[in-house]
Amino acid sequence: MATAQLLHFAVLTIAYANSADGVIITVTTNNPCHLWLRISDHMPQKHLHAAESRGALVQTYIDQCFVAYTDIEQQELGDTYTHTFAVAPWPVCTLKWFYFWGTVAGQLSPSASPIFAYHKKTQPLEPTWILIIDEPWTSITTQPTWTIIILEPWTS
Numbered sequence: 001m002a003t004a005q006l007l008h009f010a011v012l013t014i015a016y017a018n019s020a021d022g023v024i025i026t027v028t029t030n031n032p033c034h035l036w037l038r039i040s041d042h043m044p045q046k047h048l049h050a051a052e053s054r055g056a057l058v059q060t061y062i063d064q065c066f067v068a069y070t071d072i073e074q075q076e077l078g079d080t081y082t083h084t085f086a087v088a089p090w091p092v093c094t095l096k097w098f099y100f101w102g103t104v105a106g107q108l109s110p111s112a113s114p115i116f117a118y119h120k121k122t123q124p125l126e127p128t129w130i131l132i133i134d135e136p137w138t139s140i141t142t143q144p145t146w147t148i149i150i151l152e153p154w155t156s
Contacts, residue, residue, distance in 0.1 A: 007104045009033040011113045022088030023120055027100065032079035033109060035102035039087060040069040044097055044115055064115060066097070079104065095119045 009029045017024040025037065045067055050060040074083040083100075090096065100113040 006031060007107060007109050008111045009035075009102065009104065009109055010111065011100060014116065016118055018120060018122065019086070019088070020123070022086060022090040023118065025085045025087060025098075025118075027083050027085075027113075028081055029083065031104065032081055033102045033104045034079050035074050035083045035100045037072045037074075037085045037087070037098050037100055038066060038069050039072065039096055039098035040066040041094070041096055042066070042068055090120050092120055092123055 009031045011027050012030055013028045015026045017026070027035070029035070044064040047063045047065065048060060049063055050057045052058070072085050072087060074080070074085060076082065076084060087096075095117060097115055097117050099115045101111075102109050
């Protein structure tokens with residue numbers, strides 16, 4: 001069983017890579033954990049929570065929630081520092097909101113990341129091909145020059 005402080009995680013870095021039909025999201029964390037990405041096409045909703053004490057509102061805080069979401073499990077097995085998520089479909093010119101939640105050593109972590117938003121603006125670039133070797137038979141503009149060697153019979 002993990003100690004209480006080791007059950008927490010924090011997202012340290014996040015990187016995005018557009019794929020043909022979606023987005024690949026890679027994050028790193030400070031502690032090894034197993035994460036899920038909770039993603040939604042709808043902007044998170046805000047709820048005010050307040051407690052009343054002696055007739056006055058105290059401890060007012062904002063809680064945010066997703067009304068419609070999908071959970072995507074990381075591609076790596078077990079608890080890891082690096083977490084990769086392949087989110088598809090994600091059409092071009094679409095904004096999505098998401099955050100990360102997870103487990104540490106099989107126990108639900110009390111931590112959750114902040115809410116992130118990403119707008120997929122473009123498709124990935126097609127690979128460009130570059131001619132590395134210029135050989136006579138690969139170039140249209142140059143004609144091969146052939147030298148004719150005539151071998152005469154060996155005489156003794």
